[in-house]
Amino acid sequence: MTTFLGIDLGTSNCALATAGPEGAPTLEPVTQVVTPHSIGELDLLPSAVYLPAEGEAGESTAVLPWAATLSTGLLGRQARERGALQPDRLILSAKSWLCHPHVDRRGPLLPWGSTVVTQKWSPLEVSRQLLTHLLASQRQRRPDQVFSAATTVVTVPASFDEAARSLTLEAAAQAGLGEITLLEEPQAAFYAWLEGQGTAWRSQVKAGDLLLVCDVGGGTADFSLIAVSEHQGDLALERVAVGEHLLLGGDNMDLALAHALGEALAAAGTPVDDTQFLALVHAARAGKEAMLGDASLTEVPISVPARGRRLVASTLRTTLTREQVNRVVLDGFFPRTAPTDLPVVRRAGGLREAGLPYAADAALSKHLARFLTRARANVESSPALLQAVGGPARLARASLLVPDAVLFNGGVFNSEALRHRVLELLSAWAGSPVRALAGARPDHAVALGAAAYARLRATGHGVRIKAGTARSCYIGMESATLAVPGRRATTKALCVAPQGMEEGTRHALLDQEFFLYTGETAEFRFFTSEARAGDRPGQLLPDASELEESARLEVNLPSPEGHAPGEEVPVRMEAVVTELGNLELYLVHVASAQRWKLELNVRMK
Amino acid sequence: MKSLLYAFGAALALINGGVAFLPAAGLSVPVHMLSAVLGIAVLMTVAKAAESKAAGPSREPPSSRPAPAPAPVAAANPVPVSKPVPVVTPAPVPTPAPAAAPVPAARAEAEVVALLALLQDKGRLVDFVREDITGATDAQVGAAARVVHAGCRQVLADCFEIAPVRTEPESGRVVLAAGYDAAAHRLLGSVPAQPPYTGTLLHPGWKVVSLKLPRVTGTTAERPWPVLAPAEVQVG
Numbered sequence: 095m096t097t098f099l100g101i102d103l104g105t106s107n108c109a110l111a112t113a114g115p116e117g118a119p120t121l122e123p124v125t126q127v128v129t130p131h132s133i134g135e136l137d138l139l140p141s142a143v144y145l146p147a148e149g150e151a152g153e154s155t156a157v158l159p160w161a162a163t164l165s166t167g168l169l170g171r172q173a174r175e176r177g178a179l180q181p182d183r184l185i186l187s188a189k190s191w192l193c194h195p196h197v198d199r200r201g202p203l204l205p206w207g208s209t210v211v212t213q214k215w216s217p218l219e220v221s222r223q224l225l226t227h228l229l230a231s232q233r234q235r236r237p238d239q240v241f242s243a244a245t246t247v248v249t250v251p252a253s254f255d256e257a258a259r260s261l262t263l264e265a266a267a268q269a270g271l272g273e274i275t276l277l278e279e280p281q282a283a284f285y286a287w288l289e290g291q292g293t294a295w296r297s298q299v300k301a302g303d304l305l306l307v308c309d310v311g312g313g314t315a316d317f318s319l320i321a322v323s324e325h326q327g328d329l330a331l332e333r334v335a336v337g338e339h340l341l342l343g344g345d346n347m348d349l350a351l352a353h354a355l356g357e358a359l360a361a362a363g364t365p366v367d368d369t370q371f372l373a374l375v376h377a378a379r380a381g382k383e384a385m386l387g388d389a390s391l392t393e394v395p396i397s398v399p400a401r402g403r404r405l406v407a408s409t410l411r412t413t414l415t416r417e418q419v420n421r422v423v424l425d426g427f428f429p430r431t432a433p434t435d436l437p438v439v440r441r442a443g444g445l446r447e448a449g450l451p452y453a454a455d456a457a458l459s460k461h462l463a464r465f466l467t468r469a470r471a472n473v474e475s476s477p478a479l480l481q482a483v484g485g486p487a488r489l490a491r492a493s494l495l496v497p498d499a500v501l502f503n504g505g506v507f508n509s510e511a512l513r514h515r516v517l518e519l520l521s522a523w524a525g526s527p528v529r530a531l532a533g534a535r536p537d538h539a540v541a542l543g544a545a546a547y548a549r550l551r552a553t554g555h556g557v558r559i560k561a562g563t564a565r566s567c568y569i570g571m572e573s574a575t576l577a578v579p580g581r582r583a584t585t586k587a588l589c590v591a592p593q594g595m596e597e598g599t600r601h602a603l604l605d606q607e608f609f610l611y612t613g614e615t616a617e618f619r620f621f622t623s624e625a626r627a628g629d630r631p632g633q634l635l636p637d638a639s640e641l642e643e644s645a646r647l648e649v650n651l652p653s654p655e656g657h658a659p660g661e662e663v664p665v666r667m668e669a670v671v672t673e674l675g676n677l678e679l680y681l682v683h684v685a686s687a688q689r690w691k692l693e694l695n696v697r698m699k
Numbered sequence: 700m701k702s703l704l705y706a707f708g709a710a711l712a713l714i715n716g717g718v719a720f721l722p723a724a725g726l727s728v729p730v731h732m733l734s735a736v737l738g739i740a741v742l743m744t745v746a747k748a749a750e751s752k753a754a755g756p757s758r759e760p761p762s763s764r765p766a767p768a769p770a771p772v773a774a775a776n777p778v779p780v781s782k783p784v785p786v787v788t789p790a791p792v793p794t795p796a797p798a799a800a801p802v803p804a805a806r807a808e809a810e811v812v813a814l815l816a817l818l819q820d821k822g823r824l825v826d827f828v829r830e831d832i833t834g835a836t837d838a839q840v841g842a843a844a845r846v847v848h849a850g851c852r853q854v855l856a857d858c859f860e861i862a863p864v865r866t867e868p869e870s871g872r873v874v875l876a877a878g879y880d881a882a883a884h885r886l887l888g889s890v891p892a893q894p895p896y897t898g899t900l901l902h903p904g905w906k907v908v909s910l911k912l913p914r915v916t917g918t919t920a921e922r923p924w925p926v927l928a929p930a931e932v933q934v935g
Contacts, residue, residue, distance in 0.1 A: 128913045129813065129913055129925075130925070130929070131813060131816070131915055131918075131925035131926075132913035132914055132915045132916060132925070133913060133914055134911065134912070134913035134914060135911065153929070155916065155917030155918065155922075155925070156917060157916040157917045373846075377849075395842075397842040397843065397845040397846045397849075399843070403826050403829070403830070404826075404830060405823045405826040405827050405830055405846065405847075406830050406832050406835045406839050406840055406842075407830070407835065407839065409839070409846060411838070411842045
């Protein structure tokens with residue numbers, strides 16, 4: 095029986111769901127090492143890798159069922175728990191490294207900064223191993239299921255650039271999946287909602303509505319806007335804007351609370367060590383969830399065990415108060431800010447080195463305001479998008495592009511209090527009530543939605559979100575100007591693929607000719623923007639510095655027929671979005687009709 | 700180690716009264732799993748037994764244990780999960796039999812130790828029970844109990860789906876008609892010769908609806924059980 099497979103390759107946790115030809119998709123538990131000596135099935139596979147020291151090998155006797163034929167590292171629950179106190183040997187958030195433009199994403203650099211691990215892993219290798227593990231588990235548990243590349247969908251953040259997307263495809267191919275389809279996570283959450291609603295979704299939205307998918311996971315936040323319009327008497331959906339990669343999520347809230355509790359304990363004369371701090375994080379999470387779930391609770395007692403056998407004698411006591419939760423979580427992460435109150439954003443590039451670009455500002459409210467501000471600019475730049483969101487009337491309502499309804503996703507939004515705060519904030523910005531879409535399932539929606547989408551793609555039954563490329567893509571071109579001391583030459587940017595370029599389309603840039611030396615490596619800079627949907631293919635922007643630089647493209651041309659090696663060859667560029675939705679760039683030698691694919695060389699110098 | 704085995708017998712007798720095991724429809728719960736579950740009721744005793752541990756493990760299976768589980772400790776031993784999943788008979792990859800496969804009796808014991816190890820790891824249960832709390836204040840015991848409660852509660856939630864045997868409210872009146880599940884009820888007071896029995900529900904009982912226990916792998920003849928809690932060494 096053909097099975098449709100949806101894989102949520104998450105920053106903090108992975109999940110896998112399957113769907114048959116009919117019926118609701120189901121979440122499939124993942125076999126993994128759960129204690130040093132046992133294996134079991136869990137709903138999620140934590141995206142954690144532990145790299146043991148050679149001498150540690152004997153510590154774990156747990157053997158995975160596929161160990162005889164397939165070597166996978168220590169991934170999942172036990173890796174995360176074992177590594178919690180060994181950060182030098184633990185790889186977390188590898189996915190965020192996959193879209194980090196300033197490192198060699200194929201290079202062995204994780205765990206970042208570790209001096210004890212001799213054989214490090216590349217971000218690509220982590221994705222490959224997680225996918226390999228998920229597949230091995232599913233094949234072992236369900237040998238009756240038949241799935242192929244054509245029936246498999248892997249999700250990526252909407253904020254993933256083309257380089258990170260192409261690396262994810264590469265990891266999937268290396269894991270034996272073949273050429274799979276990628277789907278943006280907020281869209282996947284939306285497909286899960288559509289699937290769960292059946293035909294009833296049409297009664298929750300109307301033509302002209304603008305919907306915000308607000309996805310706050312453990313370590314990342316991801317926003318997308320989807321417009322509802324009427325097309326031939328039926329409702330149609332179009333994704334009109336995606337957010338930037340934002341390393342801020344529920345884990346930050348737990349950490350912030352744990353720090354607040356730790357400070358209180360230290361002030362009382364009992365500072366906590368690393369072990370106790372970990373226990374504090376767990377306790378803070380449980381306390382936060384209890385308090386956000388029950389408005390009548392004023393405080394939650396917290397117990398912090400210490401190392402050593404003497405539990406009763408050494409356990410520390412403290413209290414998590416409602417005042418702390420309100421101050422740290424609600425007002426710290428979701429403050430009531432003005433629509434013009436934007437986060438301080440560090441520009442990519444420059445000399446800031448090392449580590450992931452964690453959000454400098456913890457206020458998700460401000461990041462949401464920034465997203466809606468940029469979404470407005472994006473829509474304003476494109477007449478087609480402006481019409482999709484309801485025309486100038488919507489822009490007149492507020493300084494931001496305000497949505498009419500919100501689909502919440504991510505464990506954080508299991509809390510009614512946090513959902514309420516986001517709606518309150520958006521309503522204040524919009525000047526009119528913004529509602530939540532009912533029936534959201536914040537926990538496993540991405541994997542379930544991916545499986546539903548895999549089936550929808552194959553069968554054609556159901557509503558699809560018109561999406562295309564998530565952002566506009568550009569190639570940088572050095573200006574041909576005289577060198578002036580003390581002045582950097584500006585880089586121009588040539589639009590090769592605007593946002594919304596659909597599957598199975600191609601743009602040949604006939605007006606732009608490049609001269610390349612054959613037999614030499616030429617390098618192109620690659621830029622993206624999620625606020626310039628209106629640019630046309632072939633349009634030249636005078637200054638690339640307002641765009642995000644995301645990768646370098648490398649090409650080494652062999653000499654075409656009739657050209658001597660080392661000779662200058664005129665080429666043109668062609669952008670293709672494949673049937674699977676992947677952007678590919680080609681150089682075309684017009685005279686010989688030869689084409690070369692540009693490879694994304696993911697390291698930026 | 701004899702006391703551990705006595706504990707098994709005792710636990711079976713005890714549990715027969717109050718707790719019934721009702722595997723989910725369509726699932727056959729392996730016998731060794733059941734014995735592992737029983738371990739939870741005898742944790743205290745096991746902990747005590749560990750104290751007096753002297754020689755190696757007893758190879759003699761407890762008299763109360765039913766026929767040995769069919770599978771040896773092969774790595775790919777399929778175990779049902781909480782969802783109705785078809786039992787995976789032929790694993791897609793052939794798994795070579797371990798060189799020294801321990802006997803199934805040792806596996807059952809290994810599962811009990813593994814569950815206890817989990818309760819210690821997450822809930823510090825062994826530390827708590829073995830600590831002398833004579834001189835501790837109630838506040839201290841209370842704070843530690845929160846650690847034990849939160850951790851053990853999580854283990855229970857992860858590994859067992861537990862439901863009450865009776866859905867009537869505690870202290871309510873219940874009638875047990877002829878043919879009631881005698882193994883899932885314990886009658887107290889003056890019991891007439893034949894049902895129906897009418898009485899007050901003192902405790903609604905607990906039953907395990909489904910199990911999702913971790914499977915122990917990699918045990919050897921030399922180390923038939925996992926370590927309960929590894930010694931921790933801060934390097935440097």
